[in-house]
Amino acid sequence: MTVALETELSPAAQKVRERLAASPLAGRAEVVERDLPTIEIAPKEWPALARFLRDDPESRYDLFLDLCGVDNLRRKGQKTRFEAVVHLHSLPRNERVRVRVLLDDALPSLASVCDIYPAANWFEREAFDLYGFDFPGHPNLYRLLCHDAFVGHPLRKDYAPGQRWFFAEEDLRMPAWSKETDVRAGHFETQTISIGPSHPATHGIIHLVARLDGERIVRAETMIGYLHRCFEKMAEKHHWNQIVPYTDRLNYVSSMINGVGYVRTVEKMLGVEVPDRGRLARTILSEFSRIMDHCVCIGANLVDIGALTNFVYLYQNREEIYDLLEACCGARLTVSYVRVGGLAVDVPDDFVARCRRLLEKIPTLIDDVETLVTNNRIIRNRLSGTGIVTKEQAVAWGMTGPMLRASGVPYDVRRAHPYDFYDKFDWDIPVSQDGDNFARYLVRIEEMRQSLKIIRQALDVFPASGPVNSDDWRVVLPPKDAVYHDMESLIYHFKLTMEGIRVPAGERYEWIEGGNGELGFYAVSDGRGGPYRLKVRPPCFPNMAAFQEIVVGGTVSDAVATLGTLNIIAGELDR
Amino acid sequence: MSGGVIDVGRRVPNRLTLLQKLYIPEIVRGMAVTLRHLLRNLANMKGMPTILYPEIRRKYSGRFRGKHILKTREDGTMKCVACYMCQQACPAECITIVAGEHPKIAYEKYPVVFDIDMMRCVFCGFCVDACPKDAIWMTRNYEMAFFTREDAVFSIDRLRETKEEVEKHGYGYRPYYPGDGTTPPSDASLLPVLNGSGERDRLREEGIRLPDRDPGAGPLNAPCQAQKAFPA
Numbered sequence: 001m002t003v004a005l006e007t008e009l010s011p012a013a014q015k016v017r018e019r020l021a022a023s024p025l026a027g028r029a030e031v032v033e034r035d036l037p038t039i040e041i042a043p044k045e046w047p048a049l050a051r052f053l054r055d056d057p058e059s060r061y062d063l064f065l066d067l068c069g070v071d072n073l074r075r076k077g078q079k080t081r082f083e084a085v086v087h088l089h090s091l092p093r094n095e096r097v098r099v100r101v102l103l104d105d106a107l108p109s110l111a112s113v114c115d116i117y118p119a120a121n122w123f124e125r126e127a128f129d130l131y132g133f134d135f136p137g138h139p140n141l142y143r144l145l146c147h148d149a150f151v152g153h154p155l156r157k158d159y160a161p162g163q164r165w166f167f168a169e170e171d172l173r174m175p176a177w178s179k180e181t182d183v184r185a186g187h188f189e190t191q192t193i194s195i196g197p198s199h200p201a202t203h204g205i206i207h208l209v210a211r212l213d214g215e216r217i218v219r220a221e222t223m224i225g226y227l228h229r230c231f232e233k234m235a236e237k238h239h240w241n242q243i244v245p246y247t248d249r250l251n252y253v254s255s256m257i258n259g260v261g262y263v264r265t266v267e268k269m270l271g272v273e274v275p276d277r278g279r280l281a282r283t284i285l286s287e288f289s290r291i292m293d294h295c296v297c298i299g300a301n302l303v304d305i306g307a308l309t310n311f312v313y314l315y316q317n318r319e320e321i322y323d324l325l326e327a328c329c330g331a332r333l334t335v336s337y338v339r340v341g342g343l344a345v346d347v348p349d350d351f352v353a354r355c356r357r358l359l360e361k362i363p364t365l366i367d368d369v370e371t372l373v374t375n376n377r378i379i380r381n382r383l384s385g386t387g388i389v390t391k392e393q394a395v396a397w398g399m400t401g402p403m404l405r406a407s408g409v410p411y412d413v414r415r416a417h418p419y420d421f422y423d424k425f426d427w428d429i430p431v432s433q434d435g436d437n438f439a440r441y442l443v444r445i446e447e448m449r450q451s452l453k454i455i456r457q458a459l460d461v462f463p464a465s466g467p468v469n470s471d472d473w474r475v476v477l478p479p480k481d482a483v484y485h486d487m488e489s490l491i492y493h494f495k496l497t498m499e500g501i502r503v504p505a506g507e508r509y510e511w512i513e514g515g516n517g518e519l520g521f522y523a524v525s526d527g528r529g530g531p532y533r534l535k536v537r538p539p540c541f542p543n544m545a546a547f548q549e550i551v552v553g554g555t556v557s558d559a560v561a562t563l564g565t566l567n568i569i570a571g572e573l574d575r
Numbered sequence: 576m577s578g579g580v581i582d583v584g585r586r587v588p589n590r591l592t593l594l595q596k597l598y599i600p601e602i603v604r605g606m607a608v609t610l611r612h613l614l615r616n617l618a619n620m621k622g623m624p625t626i627l628y629p630e631i632r633r634k635y636s637g638r639f640r641g642k643h644i645l646k647t648r649e650d651g652t653m654k655c656v657a658c659y660m661c662q663q664a665c666p667a668e669c670i671t672i673v674a675g676e677h678p679k680i681a682y683e684k685y686p687v688v689f690d691i692d693m694m695r696c697v698f699c700g701f702c703v704d705a706c707p708k709d710a711i712w713m714t715r716n717y718e719m720a721f722f723t724r725e726d727a728v729f730s731i732d733r734l735r736e737t738k739e740e741v742e743k744h745g746y747g748y749r750p751y752y753p754g755d756g757t758t759p760p761s762d763a764s765l766l767p768v769l770n771g772s773g774e775r776d777r778l779r780e781e782g783i784r785l786p787d788r789d790p791g792a793g794p795l796n797a798p799c800q801a802q803k804a805f806p807a
Contacts, residue, residue: 370607434584
């Protein structure tokens with residue numbers, strides 16, 4: 001056995017160690033204590049470990065959440081230059097584990113686990129693209145986010161940012177199968193078409209290459225990355241607080257939730273407590289953002305399949321919520337409202353009254369949409385029984401959020417890993433056993449109602465006054481009147497602005513329930529004013545990875561309806 | 576307290592009833608909803624959610640993050656002391672400052688160049704938060720169209736606060752103060768007070784509240800007296 005750290009292990013990590021010690025892998029994996037139980041392992045053992053973690057009846061880590069690379073070139077005290085960090089979740093036991101695969105410096109390579117966890121497919125392609133890791137055994141190892149004429153691996157620390165690579169049309173890689181001729185018995189020759197990148201139904205820029213046999217899709221491949229801005233590289237160049245405006249541009253439909261998820265990660269690393277008023281304000285605005293997210297998803301989806309009126313009613317909700325956000329922070333879409341340790345400014349005086357006005361308006365509009373849609377025969381024919389994802393498939397593909405719940409798994413981060421005050425509120429998780437597009441529509445409609453329920457309870461306990469920010473001036477900018485007149489405050493203000501928040505060295509994965517599912521932030525700090533590495537686990541990334549499998553067998557019009565209920569937000573997908 | 580799990584799939588029956596399958600009754604029900612909206616909007620044209628934009632403008636709050644302005648002192652000079660804090664805080668790296676020496680000794684520094692590239696700016700308000708001199712605010716002006724990239728770089732002339740602009744658009748995002756949130760408790764940058772200059776006593780006579788500090792006379796570069804913290 002490699003030398004185990006003699007630090008105190010938490011009971012969770014102790015259990016992981018015991019299970020590993022009883023496994024065939026005994027002596028080849030090391031368990032260390034971090035924010036999550038962390039297994040360190042050599043790349044050649046990784047597939048065996050993955051299989052063990054998934055199949056062992058006492059482990060059952062069935063949900064593959066995230067795989068990302070870390071380059072330790074400028075980070076002291078690490079064993080290897082490259083490592084692949086994997087986060088796994090066990091749905092039956094509600095436990096998590098992190099696996100750090102310590103890679104070879106010269107030739108970072110680890111076997112693909114696509115056959116064990118199908119969700120790993122796109123995450124491995126992403127790590128190949130951004131870090132140059134090799135995944136032997138991967139079925140389709142091509143660049144995912146960067147374009148095909150890109151040279152180098154941008155998230156490596158020795159890659160100079162700002163380089164530009166010219167992309168010509170002939171550089172576009174089409175899947176090899178799309179060029180082959182396929183003649184089926186008794187049929188005409190199948191044809192290959194491109195849906196997107198600029199197609200009204202793709203909502204953002206997504207490229208679907210589909211092989212059609214008549215109207216049916218027999219094979220498909222999704223190509224993404226058209227909106228890639230390399231959020232993660234930008235994050236490495238900025239201070240912790242300066243990343244907040246960047247997070248707004250991940251899921252720009254519910255930008256508040258991204259900010260909350262991000263600053264929670266940093267606050268956990270710092271050990272900073274936000275006062276109740278600040279946390280409740282975040283909760284209320286996050287839930288309103290979730291309603292917006294679902295409104296956009298349902299509205300746009302219904303427009304795609306021909307029902308225009310609902311879009312207008314749902315967007316009316318969204319406009320009203322935007323007005324509330326604008327009154328709080330001064331912007332409608334890209335709110336930039338949260339800061340590490342609290343909020344940018346206190347909520348306005350009429351915050352509670354405004355929220356209560358919204359609580360009266362939104363339900364009637366949701367009811368109107370339900371009257372128009374739910375029992376409409378055309379909608380039923382388009383949505384019922386199309387885009388079916390079974391429970392097993394949803395878990396294997398790493399889906400979370402409404403997608404997973406519509407397939408019958410009652411997993412919601414707000415219940416499984418309660419943050420802020422979600423465990424204090426009374427609300428239900430909507431699930432459906434059907435797993436089709438209509439189930440996802442119903443789940444989202446019900447989630448909007450549950451969000452309203454949460455907001456109502458949060459407003460009842462919302463403190464009328466009090467601080468929204470932590471009073472730790474090493475983290476939060478001091479109040480302005482103190483900055484103008486008090487030297488001490490001015491120094492803190494200056495240090496925070498010029499150098500950023502000093503986050504202790506270490507790593508942390510924090511996750512919250514975004515509009516589309518689990519939104520995770522994995523942050524690595526080396527003690528500077530900004531992150532050493534920041535990885536976003538976008539909830540719609542695994543959903544989109546599964547899209548090319550879901551649509552096979554259905555018609556093109558089913559694919560359009562399915563794409564709508566997956567709720568792909570390109571800003572979050574491509575980062 | 577927490578809740579349970581509800582099965583929405585079971586609540587909404589999978590099969591439509593015969594009446595629903597006939598389609599026409601559902602259409603009538605749907606038409607009733609749209610008709611209700613139509614009649615309500617006709618009766619209350621002013622309450623309609625649609626804004627006829629160029630003629631009618633949305634009313635934004637006093638926190639709206641629009642075009643920036645550089646605040647001025649009472650004598651017309653700019654409050655900005657070119658400390659580079661906003662340039663450093665800007666996540667989009669859109670602010671360019673070149674500092675110069677101000678002819679008036681009390682002001683020390685001023686920005687010779689203060690450019691904001693509005694094409695890069697993301698209007699996050701971090702510059703306002705970063706300013707230690709209350710020198711940069713935002714307005715509710717969101718209509719900044721330009722024809723060339725060069726036009727998008729706003730220099731001091733276009734950023735300096737003007738009465739017309741403030742009257743037309745109103746102040747937007749600014750440093751937050753307890754109270755009504757409009758004026759700082761006492762405007763620090765109006766008080767360029769140096770020990771021994773005599774300005775302090777003159778200002779006191781005018782009734783301006785000064786930070787509580789030892790009134791000791793001394794040379795300009797005398798070491799700073801220990802300060803009392805500003806009363807909360």
